[in-house]
Amino acid sequence: MSDEKDSLARSLCWNCQSEVGGEYFCDHCIKIQPAPPDEDYFQRLGLPRHLTIDLQDLERRFHELSRKIHPDLFQRRTDKEKAISLQNSAILNTAYRTLRDPILRAEYLINLEEGAVKDISAKAPPDLLEEILELQEALETFKPLRKSSTEKGVELKKTLMAERDRLAARKGILEKELFGLFQEWDRFQDQRPVHADGPQERRRSLLGRMKDLLSARAYLRTVLEDLDEGLRDSL
Amino acid sequence: MSKIVGIDLGTTNSLVAYMDGKEPKVIADREGRTLVPSVISVDERGWMVGERARQRLMTHPQSTVYSVKRLMGKGLSDVQEERKYFPVSLTEKQPGIIRVELGPYRLTPPELSALILKEVKHRAEEFLGTTVTQAVITVPAYFNDSQRQATKDAGRIAGLDVLRIVNEPTAACLAYGLQKKKQGVIAVYDLGGGTFDISILKVKEGIFEVLATNGNTHLGGDDIDQRLMELVLQEIRAEFGQDLREDIEEVQQIRLEVEKAKRQLSTEEVTEVVIPLKQGIVYRRSLKRGEFESRVKDLIELTIVPCRQAMEDAHLSLKDVDEVVLVGGATRMPLVRRLVQEFFQKAPHSELNPDEVVALGAAVQADILAGGIQNMLLLDVTPLSLGIETMGGVMSVLIPRNSTIPTNAKELFTTFVDGQRSVDIHVYQGERELVKDNRSLARFQLKDLDPLPAGMPRIEVGFTIDANGILHVGAKDLRSGREQSVEVKPSYGLSDDDVTRMIEESFKFAKSDMEARLLIEARNEAATILAHTERALRQAEQLIEREERRQIQERIKELQRSMEGNDHRLIRDRIEQLDKSTVHLAERLMDSTLQSGLKDKNLSELP
Numbered sequence: 001m002s003d004e005k006d007s008l009a010r011s012l013c014w015n016c017q018s019e020v021g022g023e024y025f026c027d028h029c030i031k032i033q034p035a036p037p038d039e040d041y042f043q044r045l046g047l048p049r050h051l052t053i054d055l056q057d058l059e060r061r062f063h064e065l066s067r068k069i070h071p072d073l074f075q076r077r078t079d080k081e082k083a084i085s086l087q088n089s090a091i092l093n094t095a096y097r098t099l100r101d102p103i104l105r106a107e108y109l110i111n112l113e114e115g116a117v118k119d120i121s122a123k124a125p126p127d128l129l130e131e132i133l134e135l136q137e138a139l140e141t142f143k144p145l146r147k148s149s150t151e152k153g154v155e156l157k158k159t160l161m162a163e164r165d166r167l168a169a170r171k172g173i174l175e176k177e178l179f180g181l182f183q184e185w186d187r188f189q190d191q192r193p194v195h196a197d198g199p200q201e202r203r204r205s206l207l208g209r210m211k212d213l214l215s216a217r218a219y220l221r222t223v224l225e226d227l228d229e230g231l232r233d234s235l
Numbered sequence: 236m237s238k239i240v241g242i243d244l245g246t247t248n249s250l251v252a253y254m255d256g257k258e259p260k261v262i263a264d265r266e267g268r269t270l271v272p273s274v275i276s277v278d279e280r281g282w283m284v285g286e287r288a289r290q291r292l293m294t295h296p297q298s299t300v301y302s303v304k305r306l307m308g309k310g311l312s313d314v315q316e317e318r319k320y321f322p323v324s325l326t327e328k329q330p331g332i333i334r335v336e337l338g339p340y341r342l343t344p345p346e347l348s349a350l351i352l353k354e355v356k357h358r359a360e361e362f363l364g365t366t367v368t369q370a371v372i373t374v375p376a377y378f379n380d381s382q383r384q385a386t387k388d389a390g391r392i393a394g395l396d397v398l399r400i401v402n403e404p405t406a407a408c409l410a411y412g413l414q415k416k417k418q419g420v421i422a423v424y425d426l427g428g429g430t431f432d433i434s435i436l437k438v439k440e441g442i443f444e445v446l447a448t449n450g451n452t453h454l455g456g457d458d459i460d461q462r463l464m465e466l467v468l469q470e471i472r473a474e475f476g477q478d479l480r481e482d483i484e485e486v487q488q489i490r491l492e493v494e495k496a497k498r499q500l501s502t503e504e505v506t507e508v509v510i511p512l513k514q515g516i517v518y519r520r521s522l523k524r525g526e527f528e529s530r531v532k533d534l535i536e537l538t539i540v541p542c543r544q545a546m547e548d549a550h551l552s553l554k555d556v557d558e559v560v561l562v563g564g565a566t567r568m569p570l571v572r573r574l575v576q577e578f579f580q581k582a583p584h585s586e587l588n589p590d591e592v593v594a595l596g597a598a599v600q601a602d603i604l605a606g607g608i609q610n611m612l613l614l615d616v617t618p619l620s621l622g623i624e625t626m627g628g629v630m631s632v633l634i635p636r637n638s639t640i641p642t643n644a645k646e647l648f649t650t651f652v653d654g655q656r657s658v659d660i661h662v663y664q665g666e667r668e669l670v671k672d673n674r675s676l677a678r679f680q681l682k683d684l685d686p687l688p689a690g691m692p693r694i695e696v697g698f699t700i701d702a703n704g705i706l707h708v709g710a711k712d713l714r715s716g717r718e719q720s721v722e723v724k725p726s727y728g729l730s731d732d733d734v735t736r737m738i739e740e741s742f743k744f745a746k747s748d749m750e751a752r753l754l755i756e757a758r759n760e761a762a763t764i765l766a767h768t769e770r771a772l773r774q775a776e777q778l779i780e781r782e783e784r785r786q787i788q789e790r791i792k793e794l795q796r797s798m799e800g801n802d803h804r805l806i807r808d809r810i811e812q813l814d815k816s817t818v819h820l821a822e823r824l825m826d827s828t829l830q831s832g833l834k835d836k837n838l839s840e841l842p
Contacts, residue, residue, distance in 0.1 A: 063442050070612055071641060071702045075398060075604040090643035090699055093614075097638055 011036065014080070024069060024088070032069065032084050040112055041095035049113075049189060051106055051182035053099060062096040106182065107214060110207055122218035128170070132223055135163050139230045146230070157231065164227045171220045178213045181206060239369040239398060239605050240359045241406070241597025244348060244386065246304040246455060247428030247564065249273050250591060251355040252598035253363065254607060259410060259598035261591045262362045269591060271358070274301040275350050277338045280801060281751035284354040293491065296322045296483040298338045302457060303351075305429045306333050306344040307389075308382030310727050316453065322483040331727040345729060346737060348389035356393060357752070370395045371601040373593050375430040376402035377450030377541075377618045379664050380676045380706050381727040387705065388729050392737045398604050400703035403427070404434035405445055405615050406596025407562040410587055412438055413599050413611065419557030420446075422545075424575050424583065425593075426538065427563035429455040433542045435549040435556075441610040447548035447637045448618050449541035456497075456565040459531050463493035466530065467510070471518050485512060500524045501567045528570045535574055542578055548637050559583040564590055614639050617700050619664040622673075630663055630670045633698055643699040647713075654686040660696060662706065675726040679708050682720050694719055750803070757806040761798050764810055765791060768817055771824055778823040790816045 013020050018028035022036050022043070035044065042049050045061050067073075069092065074085040098104045124132055138156060145153035185206050241259070243250045248270040252261045261269045268286065276288035276299035283291065291299045305317045311327035318325065324336045334341040352372075359367045372395075374386050383400050390397035404423035411417045418438050425432040432450040436443055467489050472478050479485040492510045499506040500522065510518040546553065559579045565571060566589050575583050587595065602608045617640050622632040633644035648658050658681040665673025684692050693713040700706055710719035724730075729737070768791060772784065794809040 063439070063444075066442070066614060067612055070614070072399075072603055072612060076606060086641050086699065086701060087643070089702075090641040093639040093642045094644075097642075 024065070032074070032081055032088065034084050035088050035091050041098055041108060044092060044095045045099060047099070049109060050186045051102070051109060052179075052186050053105065055100065058096070058099060062092070065092055102179070102182070103214065103217070106178070106210060110211055110214070113203075113207055121215060122222055123212075123215035124219045125170075125174075125216040128167075128220075132167075135160070135167075135223070136226070138163075139227060143230055160227060160231060164224065164231070167220055167224055167227075171217060171224065174213055174217050174220065178210065178217065181210050181213065185210070237365055237369070238359075238363055238367060239371065239601040240356075240367050241594055241599070241601045242352065242355055242370050242372045243403070243406075243594035243597060244304065244351065244372055244374075244389070245273055245428060245593075246302050246430065246457065247273055248590065249351050249355055250594035251359045252591070252594040253359065254598050254602040254605075259413070259595040259602075261594055262359050264358055271351065271355055272301070273303065273351050274299060275303070275337070275347055276300075277340060279338075280754065282350055283755070284350050287755070293484060293487050296487045299323075300335055300337055300347060302429055303335070303344050303347045305453075305457075306335070307348065308344075308379065308385040308728050309333060313727075322487065331725070332729065332733075343729065343733075343737075345385050345389040345734075346392055348386070349392035349737075349741065352389055352393035352395060356395060368394070368396055369398050369601075371399045371401055371597045371604065372397055373401050373403045373406050373597050375425075375427070375450060375452055376404050376432040376434050376448040376615075377430065377452050378402075378704070379452075379619055379674055380621075380704070381674075381725065382452070383704050384725070385728050387703070388734045388737075391734055392741050394738075394741065399600060400705070401597055401600050401613070402432070402434065402445075402448065402615055402618075402704075403593045404432045404448070404562060405436065405443065405613060406594075406600060407560060407587075407592045408434070408436050408438070408443055408596065409599045409611070409613060410592045410596035411560055411584075412443060413608075414595075415586060417558055417560075420551065420555050421558045421560060422542075422556050422579060423560045423562060424538070424542070424566065425450075425562035426535075426565040426571060427455050428565070429453075429457050431455060431538050431541065433538070433545045435545050435551065442612050442614065444614045444639070445616045445637075446551070447545045448616055449545040449548070450618070451537060451541060454534065454537055455563075456494075458534055459497060459565065459568075460490055460494045462531050462534065463497065463527075464489050467493060467508070467518065470520065471512070474518070475512075475516055477512075477516070479512070488512075496522055497527070498567075500527050501569060524569070532570065535568075535571055539574065539578055553578075553580055556581060561585040562589050562592055615702070615704070616640060617642065617704050619674075620666055621662065621664055621676075621698065621700065621706065622670075624661040624663065624670045628670050630665070630668060630673055634700060636666065638700075640700050640704055641702050643697060645695055645697050648681065648694045648696055648710075649690050649692050650684065650687070651689055653688050655689065655692075656684050656686060657682050658684070658694065660708075662698070662708075676706065677726055678724045680722045680724070681710055682722055684712075684719075685715075696721075753803040754801060754806075757803040757810070758798055761794055761806050761810055764813060765794065768813065771817065771820055775820055775824050775827075778827055779820055783819065787813070787816050787820065 011020060012018070013026040013029060013031065013033060015031040016026060016029040018026060020026050020033050022039055023033060025031065026033055045058065047053065069085055069088045071082065071085045071089055074082050098108050138160060142153065142156040142160060145156065188202060188206060238253050241252045250261055250269055250271065252259050263269045271285040272289040274285065274288040274292065276283045276291040276295060278298065288299055292301065300321070300323050306314055310331045311325060311333055314325070314333065326334050326336065326341065328334065332343055334343055335347060356367050370390060372386055372390055374383055386400060387397050404425040407425065408421055408423050421436045421438055423434045423436065430450065430452045431454040432448065434448040435446045437446055468480055489510055492508060496506045496508045505521055505523045507521050508519070512518060556579055559575060559581050561575065561583045566585065572583060599608065600613060603611055616637045617634065618636060620632045620636045621634040622630045623646070625631040633646060634642055648660065650658060660679040660681070662676045662679060663670045663673040664676055667673050681694055694710050695713050696708060696710045698706060698708055708721055708723070710721050711717070712719045768787065772787065790813040794813050797805045797809045
C-alpha cells in the first residue's frame with residue numbers, strides 16, 4: 001500500500017508459499033493474509049506516525065479497507081480465510097477506533113514510541129491538587145443535600161457549578177496545548193531522516209510533555225465526571 | 236444455489252423474507268398473511284405454532300406460550316417482571332437455564348424459538364419450492380452476548396445454519412437504504428413487542444456504519460398492554476367485586492381485548508372496550524385516545540433516555556440527523572410519533588411497513604452474504620462494554636460499547652501462587668463500575684498451565700467479538716508459543732453439548748413433526764369441506780333425493796370419525812370420498828342458483 005510497510009518482516013503466504021510482507025492479499029494467489037504481528041495501527045491504515053490526522057481521509061481509508069476484508073465478503077470461503085478475515089477486520093476496526101480519537105491516538109503513539117507502557121495514569125496537575133481536594137470535599141458535603149433546597153445546599157451548588165466551569169476551561173487549555181504539541185511532533189517526525197531516530201533529547205522531551213498533559217487531562221476528566229454525576233438530578 | 240432467507244424472530248410476530256432478484260420480499264402463507272404470531276401451543280396431537288396457537292391463547296392458556304423472546308438468554312431471577320405475563324410456569328433446574336412447562340414438556344426458550352423458526356422455515360420452503368438451510372436472523376440491537384447466543388442456538392436446533400445475527404434497527408436501515416436510497420445520518424427508532432432500540436447510522440456510498448446504539452430489552456408493546464390490563468382488572472374489581480388476577484383464562488381474554496383497543500386507538504379517537512366475563516357479567520367502558528395516552532406516556536418517555544445517550548455516544552447533535560425512521564408495530568401509536576418528533580425535532584418516516592421492514596433488511600443482509608449485492612456493507616457495533624473482573628470486583632473494560640465489530644482486545648494473565656495450574660477469567664457486559672452491577676457472561680478457565688513460580692506464566696488471552704456480536708476467547712502461552720486450552724462456562728443459556736443433544740433430538744422428532752404437520756393440514760382441510768358441505772345441504776334441501784342426502788351424511792360421519800384419529804392419509808381419503816359424493820349436489824346447486832352449466836365441480840370449488 002505504501003512505503004510505511006517496508007519495515008515489516010517478510011514472511012510466506014500460508015497458501016502458496018510466495019513471499020509476502022504486510023500486504024492484505026498475497027500478490028500471487030490473491031488469498032487474504034494475516035496481519036503481521038509487528039504491524040501497528042498507523043501501518044494498518046497506511047499512515048505515517050503522525051498525531052494530526054485528516055479524519056475524512058482516515059474514514060475513506062477505513063471504508064476502502066473494510067470493503068476488502070470484512071467477514072461478509074468471506075462467507076463462502078474456507079474456514080481459514082474466514083478466520084483471517086475476522087481477525088484482520090477486528091484489528092482494522094480497533095485501529096480505526098483508536099486513531100479516530102485524538103486522545104486515544106496520542107496515548108497509543110506514546111506507548112508505541114516508549115515500548116509496552118500500559119495506560120497513562122491520571123495525575124493531578126500539581127498547581128490544582130489542593131483546590132481539587134477541597135472541591136471533592138465540598139462535593140461529598142453536597143451529595144446528601146442535593147435533593148433538598150436548604151440555603152447551604154443552594155450555596156454549595158453555586159460554588160460547585162462555578163468550579164466545574166473553571167475546571168472545564170482549564171481542560172480546554174490543556175487540550176489546546178496538547179494539540180500544539182501534536183503538531184510539533186509531526187514536524188519533528190517529518191524533519192528526521194527516514195529510518196533513523198532524530199535527536200533523542202528532543203524526542204524524549206516531546207513525548208514526556210505530551211504524557212504529562214495527557215495525565216493531567218485524564219485526571220481533570222474524572223473530576224469533571226464526578227462533578228457532573230453529583231450535580232445531576234439535583235434540585 | 237439454495238436461498239438464504241432473512242428471519243425476523245419477533246416477540247409478538249415472526250416473519251421470513253427472501254431476495255427476489257433485486258428486491259426483498261416477505262413470504263406470506265396461503266391465506267396471504269405475512270406475520271406468524273410468535274405463539275406456541277401443544278396438545279396430545281402435537282405442536283402448533285402461529286395463528287392456530289394464537290387462537291388457543293384463550294381456550295388453552297396453560298399449554299400455550301407467547302413472548303418467549305423475553306426469556307432468551309436469561310435466568311429465572313432476571314424474569315421476575317416477565318413472569319406476570321406468563322400464565323405457564325417456569326422452572327430453573329440448571330442454573331441459568333429456564334425451562335417453560337407446557338403440557339408434559341419442559342422446554343428451554345431456544346427450543347421454543349426453534350419451533351417458531353421451523354414454522355417460518357417451512358413456510359419459506361413451501362413458497363420457494365426448495366429446502367432452506369441457511370438464514371440470517373435478527374435480534375434487538377441491545378441484546379447482550381447470552382441473548383444472541385441463545386438466538387443462534389435456536390437456529391441450530393431448528394436445523395438452520397445461522398450465517399449472521401443482525402441487529403433489527405440496522406436491518407431496517409439496510410431495507411430503507413436499498414429501497415428508498417436513504418443517505419446521511421439516520422436514526423432508527425425501533426419499538427417492538429418487547430424491546431426498544433435506538434441506532435444512529437451514517438450511510439455513505441453503500442457503507443452502513445453504525446455510530447452508536449442503545450436501548451432497553453424490557454420495554455415494548457407488551458408493557459403497554461400490561462398497563463391497560465392492570466387498569467381493567469382494577470376496574471372489574473371495583474365494579475363487580477371480582478378479583479380476576481389469578482384467573483388465567485380471563486386474564487388472557489382481557490389481554491387480547493386491551494391489545495385490540497390499543498391498536499384501534501392508533502387510528503380512532505375513541506374505542507369501546509367490551510369484555511364478556513364469566514357468569515354473564517360484561518365489562519364495558521369507552522376509552523379515549525387522550526386518556527390512553529396519559530396512562531402510558533411514562534412508558535414511551537422511557538425511550539428518550541437511550542436516544543439521548545446514543546446521540547451523545549455518536550458525538551452528534553440533533554441537527555446532524557438527516558432522517559428518523561420508525562420500526563416496530565408500537566410506532567404506529569400517534570403518541571410515539573409525537574414524542575419522537577419532539578425529541579429529534581424532525582418528522583419521522585415510516586414509508587416501509589414497520590412490521591415487515593426488519594425481515595426485509597435481514598433478506599438484504601442474506602443477499603450480501605450470498606455475494607448478490609456487492610456495493611453494500613454493514614458495519615455494526617457492540618451495544619455493551621465488555622470487561623473482566625479485577626481486584627475488588629471492579630470492572631476493567633476491554634472493549635468499550637459502540638466499538639465497530641468485529642473487534643478484539645488482548646490481555647496478559649499470570650498466576651498468584653507457586654505451581655498454580657489454572658486461572659479463572661470472569662467476563663462481564665455492562666456500563667457500571669462494579670462487576671456485580673453488570674451482566675455475567677461466562678467464566679473462562681485457562682487450564683493445564685505448566686507448574687511454575689507465581690507470576691512466571693505469561694498467558695495472552697484474546698477476546699474477539701465477531702460480526703454477530705458474539706464473544707470468542709482464545710489464549711496463547713507466550714513462553715512456549717502454544718495455544719492454551721480454555722474451558723467456557725456460560726453464565727446463562729445452553730452449553731455446546733446441550734445444543735448438540737437438542738439438535739439430535741430434533742432430528743429424531745423431525746419425522747413425527749412432519750407427520751403432525753400433515754395431520755394438522757388434513758384436519759384443517761376437512762373442517763373447511765365439512766363446513767361447505769353442511770351449508771350446501773341446507774341450501775339444497777329440496778334439490779336432491781333423500782337417498783342421496785343420506786349417502787352424503789354417511790360420508791360426513793366417516794370423515795368426522797377419521798378426524799378424531801391421527802392418520803392424515805385416512806382423512807385425505809375420506810375427504811376424497813365426500814368430494815365424490817357431492818358432485819351431483821354441487822351441480823344441482825349451480826343449476827338452481829345460477830342457471831348455468833358449470834359441471835364436474837365439487838362443493839369446495841363453488842363460490
